[in-house]
Amino acid sequence: MMTDTERPRERLRPRIVETGQSGRLDLGLPAIPEPSLAPPRDRRFPSAFAVAMGGLVTLVVSVVGIDLVQFVDGAFAHSTGVGVLAAVAVAAGAGGALFWLTTELSGLMRLRSAERLRRLIPSALAGELKQEIDAAAAILARDPMLGDAVNSYRAVLEPHHTGHDALELFSRFALAPADQLAQAAIRRAAAQAFAINAISPTVLLDTLFFAARAMRLVREIAEIYGQRPGLAGTVHLLRRLARGAGLVGAIDVVGGVITQQFGSAVLERLSASAAESAYAAQKMARLGLLAMASCRPIEFRPGEAPSLSGLVSSLLRQSQRRDE
Amino acid sequence: MRLPRSDRLRRLTGFLSDRTVRLAVTGLSGSGKTAFVTSLVHNLLSAVGRPARLPFLSATAERRILSARLGAVENETIAQFPVYDTIAALAADPPHWPPSTTDLRRADLSLRFAPAGLLARAAGGTGELRLEILDYPGEWLLDLPLLGQSYRDWSRATLERARRGARAPLARDWLDFLARHPADSTGDPEVAQRAHSLYRTFLAACRTRERLTLLQPGRFLNSGALADPSLLWFCPMPFAVAARAKEGSVAALMETRFEAYKRRVVQPFFTQLARGVDRQIVLVDVLRALNDGEEAFADQRLALETILTAFRFGRRSLLRLWFGARIDRVLFAATKADHVPALQRDHLEALMANLVTVPTLCAKAAHARVAATALASIRCTEDGTDVIDGHKVDVVIGLPEGGERRIRFFPGIVPVMPPPEGFWGERFTEFPVFQPPRIAPAAGDGVPHVNLDKALNFLLGDALA
Numbered sequence: 001m002m003t004d005t006e007r008p009r010e011r012l013r014p015r016i017v018e019t020g021q022s023g024r025l026d027l028g029l030p031a032i033p034e035p036s037l038a039p040p041r042d043r044r045f046p047s048a049f050a051v052a053m054g055g056l057v058t059l060v061v062s063v064v065g066i067d068l069v070q071f072v073d074g075a076f077a078h079s080t081g082v083g084v085l086a087a088v089a090v091a092a093g094a095g096g097a098l099f100w101l102t103t104e105l106s107g108l109m110r111l112r113s114a115e116r117l118r119r120l121i122p123s124a125l126a127g128e129l130k131q132e133i134d135a136a137a138a139i140l141a142r143d144p145m146l147g148d149a150v151n152s153y154r155a156v157l158e159p160h161h162t163g164h165d166a167l168e169l170f171s172r173f174a175l176a177p178a179d180q181l182a183q184a185a186i187r188r189a190a191a192q193a194f195a196i197n198a199i200s201p202t203v204l205l206d207t208l209f210f211a212a213r214a215m216r217l218v219r220e221i222a223e224i225y226g227q228r229p230g231l232a233g234t235v236h237l238l239r240r241l242a243r244g245a246g247l248v249g250a251i252d253v254v255g256g257v258i259t260q261q262f263g264s265a266v267l268e269r270l271s272a273s274a275a276e277s278a279y280a281a282q283k284m285a286r287l288g289l290l291a292m293a294s295c296r297p298i299e300f301r302p303g304e305a306p307s308l309s310g311l312v313s314s315l316l317r318q319s320q321r322r323d324e
Numbered sequence: 325m326r327l328p329r330s331d332r333l334r335r336l337t338g339f340l341s342d343r344t345v346r347l348a349v350t351g352l353s354g355s356g357k358t359a360f361v362t363s364l365v366h367n368l369l370s371a372v373g374r375p376a377r378l379p380f381l382s383a384t385a386e387r388r389i390l391s392a393r394l395g396a397v398e399n400e401t402i403a404q405f406p407v408y409d410t411i412a413a414l415a416a417d418p419p420h421w422p423p424s425t426t427d428l429r430r431a432d433l434s435l436r437f438a439p440a441g442l443l444a445r446a447a448g449g450t451g452e453l454r455l456e457i458l459d460y461p462g463e464w465l466l467d468l469p470l471l472g473q474s475y476r477d478w479s480r481a482t483l484e485r486a487r488r489g490a491r492a493p494l495a496r497d498w499l500d501f502l503a504r505h506p507a508d509s510t511g512d513p514e515v516a517q518r519a520h521s522l523y524r525t526f527l528a529a530c531r532t533r534e535r536l537t538l539l540q541p542g543r544f545l546n547s548g549a550l551a552d553p554s555l556l557w558f559c560p561m562p563f564a565v566a567a568r569a570k571e572g573s574v575a576a577l578m579e580t581r582f583e584a585y586k587r588r589v590v591q592p593f594f595t596q597l598a599r600g601v602d603r604q605i606v607l608v609d610v611l612r613a614l615n616d617g618e619e620a621f622a623d624q625r626l627a628l629e630t631i632l633t634a635f636r637f638g639r640r641s642l643l644r645l646w647f648g649a650r651i652d653r654v655l656f657a658a659t660k661a662d663h664v665p666a667l668q669r670d671h672l673e674a675l676m677a678n679l680v681t682v683p684t685l686c687a688k689a690a691h692a693r694v695a696a697t698a699l700a701s702i703r704c705t706e707d708g709t710d711v712i713d714g715h716k717v718d719v720v721i722g723l724p725e726g727g728e729r730r731i732r733f734f735p736g737i738v739p740v741m742p743p744p745e746g747f748w749g750e751r752f753t754e755f756p757v758f759q760p761p762r763i764a765p766a767a768g769d770g771v772p773h774v775n776l777d778k779a780l781n782f783l784l785g786d787a788l789a
Contacts, residue, residue, distance in 0.1 A: 016756060019731060023730075024723055161666075172379070
């Protein structure tokens with residue numbers, strides 16, 4: 001990378017410098033590197049809310065800890081056998097809680113590192129871009145189904161490729177298969193939303209099912225892109241989704257418009273209840289697309305994002321085939 | 325016997341997918357045409373076993389190329405490109421660059437592929453792309469503009485150039501001789517031959533000493549296999565404005581030979597080159613011209629623009645195929661991109677695009693697709709860094725041909741626009757020639773390159789779809 005910009009008049013002249021190395025260069029295709037991703041550190045100071053929450057959690061943990069110590073102490077006062085049993089039970093409970101906490105934290109860290117990459121990649125310099133993409137590849141490689149795709153990307157990437165070349169290759173070899181998996185997940189969720197809406201006896205059941213399936217879809221898509229969120233991660237994702245979508249209610253507005261547009265083509269062929277089901281499926285697909293856009297390690301380039309109409313129409317075709 | 329329906333469908337999709345593409349590899353002498361053809365052929369032959377060499381060519385990235393084989397040239401008037409000899413040069417120990425082409429050569433390649441189209445995929449058929457590639461001495465291209473010029477016009481333009489700039493001191497002997505033997509003096513064949521000889525010496529000096537490019541006729545520097553060498557015994561003569569060559573004069577003799585040269589040498593070459601060509605890659609050694617100085621750079625640009633006026637561009641259509649094919653995709657490629665580090669390759673590409681603004685506009689006006697790139701058909705270097713005059717700079721590292729120790733080469737800062745006056749300093753004459761990488765003689769691992777796959781995707785991507 002150039003560290004100084006020279007004016008033409010003062011430009012550095014071409015130069016040849018002999019090195020101490022001898023022998024031919026090895027210009028064979030690169031060996032596939034081992035994935036390595038160190039989670040980036042967030043150097044920002046914690047917010048007031050985080051400090052307050054930290055204090056409260058410390059208080060609760062301390063109270064629970066003291067209670068547990070008293071509980072074990074009391075058990076030992078009763079008899080040694082009961083004391084040991086109580087200590088084992090407390091240790092098991094604490095271990096389980098610690099494991100859950102670790103999983104949640106690591107899920108959250110993965111989300112944060114993926115988000116950091118998304119922020120950095122559009123503005124990364126040519127030299128940095130390859131490192132950032134390598135980190136994104138390491139995230140995707142965690143998905144067992146995408147391991148081969150990431151390996152294909154690593155097999156074609158050569159040292160002479162520029163950052164933009166690396167981005168193009170990553171998109172072509174690693175992200176395209178992930179996108180296909182995500183689209184398949186969306187189609188599945190939308191088909192289920194369509195079916196449940198058609199047979200659901202009450203609106204409440206229908207709504208509950210939709211919410212549960214939507215949450216599962218978001219987690220599924222996040223997992224496809226290597227993020228595997230826990231509970232905290234899912235909440236974080238849903239918040240991000242709501243921000244990205246503007247409002248969840250906006251889905252209804254958009255859905256209304258699309259239903260109108262689809263009206264003449266679809267409603268003539270389907271009954272009113274089927275149209276409602278199609279609308280539910282379309283809402284699920286819309287949510288899935290938003291989740292895709294939100295979880296993808298690199299933003300979609302123009303013309304690359306899958307379209308809602310394409311997903312919904314393929315779903316309707318599937319449904320019609322099933323009816324026949 | 326009637327074929328089953330599935331076979332008939334497969335045959336129909338094959339008919340739709342099969343295609344012949346004639347690729348003209350255009351470039352001045354030393355621009356890397358032979359290396360390009362060698363690398364292209366070897367990498368496509370290796371594409372089935374090693375698709376990772378060409379990740380930007382969609383058909384290989386999607387593993388749709390099923391087989392590739394080198395075909396025998398059916399047309400006996402053009403000899404076969406010596407693929408095995410050029411590959412043997414790169415596979416030798418130590419490897420060396422294949423010699424430049426001295427005559428017109430053709431390589432035919434046949435690629436069988438799985439089409440990407442919905443219909444063809446559903447039918448399960450395969451397509452075939454027959455690729456015809458032409459290689460020839462770069463100097464010959466400079467003759468193409470002569471087809472549209474009269475002897476008088478060509479003489480006037482050439483003499484005007486010879487009296488200016490770096491050419492003037494080199495042309496002194498020839499111009500003195502012409503001054504002693506005016507155009508209307510008696511047409512003595514010995515005088516004509518002596519004038520031709522002096523003019524030829526002048527052209528050779530322009531090329532070797534001043535690194536100039538626009539040196540016509542090209543066959544004076546590389547004659548190839550000419551049946552009648554006397555066709556070359558002419559040179560430009562000074563004419564008075566609106567004057568015509570007097571009958572029996574030396575100028576008339578020269579004019580007769582000039583017209584015979586055009587008719588019997590240039591026209592047949594152009595017919596071979598331009599007939600049925602539908603894709604063109606124009607290879608330009610921009611980097612060397614930059615290092616050769618302002619006049620060499622300007623001369624190369626002028627030569628390029630002059631040559632490209634001879635080609636016809638336009639979108640493919642049935643009507644145009646009927647009345648004569650046109651080139652519907654043109655790629656301008658700055659070669660030796662491995663002589664600059666990765667960051668500067670974007671500069672090189674931008675400079676290439678800016679250098680060919682006029683031909684690009686002409687091609688685009690005819691609805692042809694045009695692009696510019698920086699490529700190295702055979703990559704010989706790797707990137708590194710160095711500190712020069714206290715500045716940390718990117719360099720390329722490679723083994724110079726004939727040397728034992730690797731060198732770090734800093735190519736200077738490549739401008740993105742044609743450079744202004746203040747840019748030019750002393751000519752850099754030590755432009756390195758790196759040893760090519762040693763490759764396996766049999767197709768399999770391919771040849772290392774920079775952006776060859778992008779170039780192929782632009783030129784052949786639709787034919788392999």
